[in-house]
Amino acid sequence: MAKPKDLIMFRSVLVAAALLLVALKEEAHGLSLNYYDHKCPGAEAAVTAAVRQAMAKDSTVPAGLLRLHFHDCFVRGCDASVLLDSTGNVTAEKDGPPNVSLHSFFVIDNAKQAVEALCPGVVSCADILAFAARDAVALSGGPSWVVPVGRRDGRVSLVSETSTLPGPRASFEQLKQAFHARGLSTKDLVVLSGGHTLGFAHCSSFQDRIHINNNGGPQQVDPALNPSFAASLRRACPANNTVRAAGSGLDATSTAFDNTYYRMLQAGRGLLSSDEALLTHPKTRAFVALYAASQEAFFRAFAKSMLRMSGLNGGNEVRANCRRVN
Known part of the structure; x- marks a missing residue:
């Protein structure tokens, strides 16, 4: 009879094999598992080092990097357009209402500088962002996955296009439409919402749930x-709140990547209306129950959904500076 340790190792091998198959499918999207093997073999390690160094000083970095990648991929595909600064003539994505609270741009800047020192003009900002999001999850206790690479950086970043990002008050139908429009499934919607296991939301994102006229x-x-949860939120965010930094963690373990988000959602402790929306449909409610019961199932599904999302088409150049076009 197999020992428990052997069974755990066997399951880990199966999970790794399944994720590798998903990653291999990205070859059809123009991405490759070995794109930098000869062009810049140290790139991935340099990005991981930059993420690790930033996390040691700021526990909010993982949530920031994961959200950056999501907000990038959902506008023009994964093309690092969210990293571009506004210019005198054009207001960029990062200055749009859904993105003004994005942070940890400096981590990508540091990673890019390190990678450019190794191999100038080779590694795209979009690939660096994909690596960094994966590392943010893995270094916070979550799953890891092989990132297919070869993305190109975009040259266009428009504030007007951020209106398509699903917001904290989105209904189930609005969320489903946003995900399906990008080739992502209803399951991906529930799985990627689990990224809310990391991070913080300001009062303005849920004020309408705790102060209803x-x-x-x-x-x-x-x-x-949940009444006690609502009471705690009202204490943190009173109706006349003027503290801009006030808010709440997205779940009770907001710096650890785990399945607490789903368990809190089931207990009436989901923070955002868009979180609560996952309980309004039988199919999504069943996925919430699955991931609340099994962290292993959530981790496996999250890695696969991240691979699908990060395979969305992107740009056409490798930027020398992630904040501006060449």
């Missing part, structure tokens, strides 16, 4: 919220 009477809270 009541025709002049006492303000109410969303009945879907």
Whole structure:
């Protein structure tokens, strides 16, 4: 009879093999598993070192990097357009309303500088961002995966296009439409929402759930919220809140990548309306239950969904500076 340790190792091998097959499919999208093997063999390690160094000083970095990658891929594909600075004539994505709270750009800058010192003009900012998002998850206790590479950086970044990003108040139908429009499934929607296991939301993102106008009477809270959880949120974000930095962690372990997000959602402790929306449809509710019960199932699904999302088409150059076009 196999020992428990042997069974765990066997399952790990199966998971790795499954993820490798998903990654191999990205070859059809013009990406490759060995694109930098000879062109810049130290690139991936340099990015990991930059992420690790930043995390040692700032525990919010992993959430920032994961959100950067998501917001990049959902606008023009994974082309690092979210990293471009606004110019005198054009307001860029990063200055759009959904993106003003994005952070950790400096980590990508540092990684790019390190990679350019190794092999100038070879590694795209889009690939660096894909590596960094993977490292942010893995170094926070989550799964890792092989990142297919060969993306190109985009030359266009428009603030107007950020309106297509799903927001914190999105309904299930709005979320589903946003994901399906990008070739991602309803399952991907639930899985990638699990990225909310990392990070923080400002009061403005959920204020409407804890201070509902009541025709002049006492303000109410969303009945879907656990009463004690709602009370804690009201203390953190009073109706007359003027503290811009005030808010709440997206789950109770907001610096660790785990499945706490799904368990909190089931307990009426999901922070955002878009989180709560996952419980409004039988199919998504079943996925929430699955991932709440099995962290292993969530990790395996998250790696696969990230590979699908990061395979979205991108740009056409390798930028020397991630903040501006060549």
